[in-house]
Amino acid sequence: MIEVVPFYHLLVKTIFAEVGDDNPEAVISTTVVAYALSSIFIGLAFLLLGWLRLGKLIEFFPRHILVGCIGGVGVFLIETGLEVSGRLQAEDGFQWNIKTLRYFLQSWHMVALWLLPFTFAVLLRFITHQFHHPLIFPTYFMFIPIVFYIITAGILRIDLAKLRADGWVFDIGRAAEAPFYRFYTYIDFRQTSFKALVATIPTQLALTFFGILHVPLNVPALGISVGEDNVDTDRELIGHGISNLAAGVFFSGPNYITYVNSLLFYRVGGGSRLSGLMLAAGTIVILMAGPASIGYLPVMIVGALIFVLGIDLVKEALWDTIGRVNHWEYFTICIIIIVMTLWDFVVGILAGIILACLFFVVQNSRRKTVRAIFDGSIARSTVRRHPTQRRFLDVVGTQTQILKLQGFLFFGTINGVEQLIRRALDISAWHQHPMRFLIVDFSLVSGVDFSAAEAFTRIQRLLDAKGVVLIFCGVTPESDIGIALRSVGMWADQGVRLEVFAHLNSALEWTENEYIRGMYTSSLAIGKTLGHAYLATAGALSMPGQQREPAFVLDEQFENSPRQQHIHEAARTAMNHLPSIDMVSLPPESVPHLAAEAQVQPAQKSGAQRDPTKQPLLLLLATFREYAEPELDATYFAHLVGYFERVPLPQGQTLWQAGDEPDGLYVIESGILKAKYDFVQENFDLSESMLAGTIAGELTFLSKQKRNTVVHAETECVLWRLDGESLSRLEKEQPDVFSTFFKILLRVTGDEQHSLMSYLVSRLT
Incomplete structure (x- = not known):
């Protein structure tokens, strides 16, 4: 004492x-x-x-x-x-x-x-x-x-x-x-x-x-x-x-x-x-x-x-x-x-x-605030897209930069983030790697102080001057980070050019859609050609929200714009890989032969009398042609027509639940299917959108395992189903066609799993 x-x-x-x-x-x-x-x-x-x-x-x-x-x-x-x-x-x-x-x-x-x-x-x-x-x-x-x-x-x-x-x-x-x-x-x-x-x-x-x-x-x-x-x-x-x-x-x-x-x-x-x-x-x-x-x-x-x-x-x-x-x-x-x-x-x-x-303050200022940097060619959304769209996005995705932040952002660490963005917008770096979207992922950020929130206002003005759209993800309006950003006017409803999403997947999906919208709505000839590439519905590559105004529109004057020129080259690359399929070259005698062959099959369903030059032949060509060998033409895919059954699906209806026995694989003609994966971790959300020109349920169907997702129709859909009975008939009646088609399905499955893993790696890194 x-x-x-x-x-x-x-x-x-x-x-x-x-x-x-x-x-x-x-x-x-x-x-x-x-x-x-x-x-x-x-x-x-x-x-x-x-x-x-x-x-x-x-x-x-x-x-x-x-x-x-x-x-x-x-x-x-x-x-x-x-x-x-x-x-x-x-x-x-x-x-x-x-x-x-x-x-x-x-x-x-x-x-x-x-x-x-x-x-x-x-x-x-x-x-x-x-x-x-x-x-x-x-x-x-x-x-x-x-x-x-x-x-x-x-x-x-x-x-x-x-x-x-x-x-x-x-x-x-x-x-x-x-x-x-x-x-x-x-x-x-x-x-x-x-x-x-x-x-x-x-x-x-x-x-x-x-x-x-x-x-x-x-x-x-x-x-x-x-x-x-x-x-x-x-x-x-x-x-x-x-x-x-x-x-x-x-x-x-x-x-x-x-x-x-x-x-x-x-x-x-x-x-x-x-x-x-x-x-x-x-x-x-x-x-x-x-x-x-x-x-x-x-x-x-x-x-x-x-x-x-x-x-x-x-x-x-x-x-x-x-x-x-x-x-x-x-x-x-x-x-x-x-x-x-x-x-x-x-x-x-x-x-x-x-x-x-x-x-x-000194020690935390030295810590690494930027956990990882990706571009859109590496970090992809879980949306299943047509191979032509995917190829286009693989090239143009480098214009999307993803900045994954971590820790607590305060006055001692935000300067490093700001300097990193300024270097990326430098003239020399800009010509080599032009930027269209900057995604800032806050999912691993524990908090933001006033100085850091104010710094994002400077970053937004800097990006806006360059025509770069700033996107926040991993943050909600009610969270501490959201409140801090809203307090300085950094939110989508406060008059700034900013997009906000709850998850990285949603942000990536939005940017991918914007690239495709910008190309489809442009006056470029290459864009119109890409937009009218073959597909089932109306002969165009469909996508969500196609009627919405795009974030940017391209024009013919792209020579002096690194970003415009890069997108034009990406579209040309995608078009160069489009297989040339002339439906006129389909042997005339094969069509009635296939129709008659389909008519005599006792187990054939509603597609027995279908004209093989219409659906689902066009859909099968659009979906599987790029995964097939070059020598396979429309004649081969015409052999598959009689084994698919048309399935309309109203908006909101569930296609299958997790744990269900697989009833077949589905090829999507129009509309959007939404799949949700269930994990033990309640805070881990993973969903997958499947667009027209892709397939659904192929992995569990081929492996004969129970469904591992919940799938419903996000919009009104038209599907074509290949069930187990039809697949068995194809193997029995046309073993060569079956063997080739099975290899094609494995290639499609591998491509879809690669896209899903790309997103998981970018999210978990």
């Missing part, structure tokens, strides 16, 4: 100023009542903190700050050991200056006073390093006074008065004659000045604030020292509140956990309820005996005890942490110890907190 002595001095000075020094009875009585009030104030503060469960706040305190506090207490104990052993009577206490050094080196007698207990402490440390029995510590200190009196009184014949005069034994003077209860005789409410008590309130509050620091700091620090991790700080606060209220009722000063005494208690085998009761009983006996027994206690035993604890704590803070903490944390520990030693305990804690905050 030595730390509160300055506050007690201030209380007494305030009372003296109000009462005056001509009425000592009033001064003493008011002082005692003021001490009792300080205990009550601290007790109420402890109870309130524990009741509100605010002790958990200390869990946010960095451990190296607590370790620094331990080291500071250790240095303070070494100073106290020197003061006690050397009988330093200076008003300012121990000071780190030349004057104090000269005092402790003034004579061999003075050196012996503090060097002997220090030597005893070091010797004990060597002993306990080799032997770990809990009784070594108390036995050692019980042995010291016995040896001391054998040498001084038995051998050297030095009387007790001289030992006290020379500083070897404590000299308490007339205090030895006072009974333990004399303290209560000073209390007289008639002499108490309530005006003086009111004047002490500011000091009482300061003492309360200082007092409540000890439990949240010392309890976890003690837990570290004794290896106890399950520390309930709230319970300790409530216990301290009750004990301080009881102390106030009995006119005693405030109390809180004394780190040094508690650590000593644990290290000699204490910690159980029985040992606690024994300690309380021993304390009561000493209280009843009064202070007279102190007059026979050698000073060196107290000095050695203080030195032992001080050395232990300094070692724990400065030596045991080497290699266990980083350089910045070790530097913080040293600064805390130095500030606590040269200035004040609380100032040292504040210095540690400031340094911890500073180093936190």
Whole structure:
């Protein structure tokens, strides 16, 4: 409780100023009542903190700050050991200056006073390093006074008065004659000045604030020292509140956990309820005996005890942490110890907190905020598209840049992100890698501060000047990140050119659709040719939301635009790979032959009388031709017509549920199917859109496994189904056609799985 002595001095000075020094009875009585009030104030503060469960706040305190506090207490104990052993009577206490050094080196007698207990402490440390029995510590200190009196009184014949005069034994003077209860005789409410008590309130509050620091700091620090991790700080606060209220009722000063005494208690085998009761009983006996027994206690035993604890704590803070903490944390520990030693305990804690905050900013600023960078040719959505569209997107997708961020974005990290985007928009980089869309993925971002949110407004203006659309994904309006961005006007409904999606898949799908819309609605001849590439419905490559206004429109003037020229080249690449299929070249005799052949099949369904030059022949050609060998022409696919059955599917209707037995594979003529994958992780969402010109359900159908998705019609659909019975007939009736078609299906399945894995890799990276 030595730390509160300055506050007690201030209380007494305030009372003296109000009462005056001509009425000592009033001064003493008011002082005692003021001490009792300080205990009550601290007790109420402890109870309130524990009741509100605010002790958990200390869990946010960095451990190296607590370790620094331990080291500071250790240095303070070494100073106290020197003061006690050397009988330093200076008003300012121990000071780190030349004057104090000269005092402790003034004579061999003075050196012996503090060097002997220090030597005893070091010797004990060597002993306990080799032997770990809990009784070594108390036995050692019980042995010291016995040896001391054998040498001084038995051998050297030095009387007790001289030992006290020379500083070897404590000299308490007339205090030895006072009974333990004399303290209560000073209390007289008639002499108490309530005006003086009111004047002490500011000091009482300061003492309360200082007092409540000890439990949240010392309890976890003690837990570290004794290896106890399950520390309930709230319970300790409530216990301290009750004990301080009881102390106030009995006119005693405030109390809180004394780190040094508690650590000593644990290290000699204490910690159980029985040992606690024994300690309380021993304390009561000493209280009843009064202070007279102190007059026979050698000073060196107290000095050695203080030195032992001080050395232990300094070692724990400065030596045991080497290699266990980083350089910045070790530097913080040293600064805390130095500030606590040269200035004040609380100032040292504040210095540690400031340094911890500073180093936190520096260290986190160096951390990698950008987790990964992809472009749209690598990171693809889960939408199943026609091979022609997919080939076009493989080339043009490099104009989509995906920036996957992580961690907490604040003023120390956002500058790196901004500089990265500025470099990407540099003229030289722009000509090599032009950009149309920038997707910023916030799914791994834990938070955004005001400075980082403001930086995105600058980034948006910079991108807008270049005609680049900024897209946010992995964020919702109600999330903390969404609220931070909305507060600075960074949202799609706040007048900025910005798109926001909940998932990366949705953002990728939107950009892919925009590329295709931009090409289809352009005046470029290559775009119109690509848009009217063969497919089942109206001879065009259909896509979601085709009627919506595209994000950009191309024109013929693309020579001076790297982005326009790149898209034109991507369209040309896609067209160059289109297989040339002339339906006129289909042998005339094959059509009636196939129709007649289909008509006589007993198990043939509604497609028996279909004209093979219409559906589903065009659909089969559009869907499977690019996966077939070059020598296969329309005649081959005409052999498959009679085995497919037309299945209309209204909007919203479920095609199959997860766990269903596969009833066939489906070729999509028009509309959109939506598949949803179910995972154990509830927060992991994965859906797949299947457009016209693609197939659905082929993997589970071919492997004869239960369905692993839920599929429904997002729009009104027209499907063509190949069921198990029809596939078996094809294998039996036309084995060569079946074998070739099975290989084609495996190629389609592999291509679709590759696209799905591309998205999963980009999401999970």
